[in-house]
Amino acid sequence: MNTIQRTGLVAAEIDRHNAQFVAANRGDVERKIEKIKASPFQFYRGTAHLFYHDMRTSTPDSTGALAAAWLCGDAHIANFGSVLDSGDKQVFAIGDFDEGYVGPFIWELRRLAASLVLAARDNKLPGADDPVVIAPAIHAMAAAYRDTILQPYAQLAEDNTSGVVRDTIVAGAENKPGKLLKKYTEAGRFNLQKKKDDLAPLQPARHQAVAAAVAAHVGASNRVLDVCQRVGAGVGSLGKLRYYALLETGVILELKQATQSAVTIAADGMLPPAIYQHHEGCRIARTEWAHMVNPDPLSSYTTIEGVAFYVHEKSPRQEDFEVKDLDSVPKLMEAAPYLGRAVATAHALAAATYRAALPIDMAPVVDAANTAGFLDELADFAFGYAAQTERDWAAWKAAPATPPAA
Structure with missing residues (x-):
């Protein structure tokens, strides 16, 4: 495929993907277009759909690398974070489940590995263009995945992490509930x-519909005080409808439009x-429940005016x-x-949690990860896919880019 053909297909796919959101949420689509213009890394974050178009024809060399796992589906480096789980423990884990689905485990590691390269370049790290400098980080990530996949699950917490990961856990633990309420209410x-x-x-009609859906979700014991729309959040998710609901108990629920993975x-x-x-909202909630030891008990799903939503606590x-x-x-x-480690434990936990309903054998994954090379x-x-992303971004950015018609 020549450069012109590739550029045309990329532009058409970006338009096609975002067209589904324009009628209901044009402002966020416009924000997304501006955000992904900023750098190849931001472009990569906002175009998971392009990555999976490429995975249809990109076959790994390692024997067994197409062995299946329950993926988070968008494991780039910015989709991790720290949260207090329902077991009252501050942990570091994957934090986005919108694209959760079953597929070859190698796709998860590929998406994460390419994001390491693009993030290093976005941060202008010395030697970020040199595989000799950055490849060791990819090797370390993949080796940790390989060595963790069949080990007893150990949550990443303050006492077994260091560096920026530990700092993220500590920062999350220092956040107070009142801070979030003060910010928004x-x-x-x-x-x-x-x-x-x-x-x-x-x-008014939408306000009533959202409030009614939340009331049905939480029950009579937790009154809904107010609802509103959240705009401008994220990169890849921009365009999807998001609502916040304030409950009498001081909890803020987020309802996020759920589309096909x-x-x-x-x-x-x-x-x-x-x-x-x-139900696509249920798929996202089930992915969260599969990937976490103590998931959010409020994670669930609903439908509002015919649109599927994933529901969870903010x-x-x-x-x-x-x-x-x-x-x-x-x-x-x-x-x-x-x-x-975070990705490996999520994959292993999902396989164990849904063993009866969805038989996933992690042994082929381990075998593939132990393959020489x-x-x-x-x-x-x-490095190859990061270079392709940079070419796609530059060519797409140079072409006229406007939000597609609905």
Whole structure:
């Protein structure tokens, strides 16, 4: 495929993917277009669908590397973070499940590995273009995945981590519930004036529909005080409708529009719809429940005006993993194994949790990860795909880019 053909296909796919959100949420689609113009790393974050189009025809060399796991589906470096789990423990883990689906485990590691390269370049690390400098971080991540996949699950916490990962856990633990409420609310309502750039009011009919859906979700014992729309959040998720609901108990629930997983572009049918009740919001909630030891008990799903939503608590103890803090090669090297461990434990836990309904044998995954050359193959892919992403971004950015018509 020549450059012109590739550029045309990339532009068409970006338009196609975002067209589904324009009618209901054009403002966030426009924000997304601007955000992914910023750098190849931001472009990569916002175009998981492009990655899975490429995975349809990109076959790894390692024997067994197509062995299946329950993927989070978008394990780039910015989708990790710290949260207080329902067992009252502050942990570091994957923090985004929108694309959760079953597919070859190597896709998860490939997406993460390429993001390490792009993040290093985004942070302008010395030697970020040199595989000799950055490949060791990819090797460390993949080796940690390999060495963890069949080990007893150990949550990543303050006492067994270091560096930027530990700092993220500590920062999350230091967040107080009142801080989140003060940020978004006043006198039992969302403060739309104070947070005018983040929150938006709903039309009366939509306000009533969202409030009714939340009331049905939480039951009569937890009254709904207010609801609003959340705008401008994330990168890849921009365009999807998001609502916040304030409960009488001081909890803020987030309802996020759920669409078909991007993984299905390359692996449709590998997760039986019956497992997630043929509901995309349920698929996301089930992925979270499969991947975490003590998941959010409020994680669930609902449908509002015919649109599927994933429901979960907006945790006051959540702290995103700040990629910009990996401002040196040693910091990247220190963090990389924890990322591999987090992915491995999520995959192993999901396989064990849903063993009866979804038989996934992790032994082929272990065998593939122990194949000679596996680490080098993953690093080679990461640098090759990072270069492809940079070309796609530059060509797409140079072409006229406007939000597609609905």
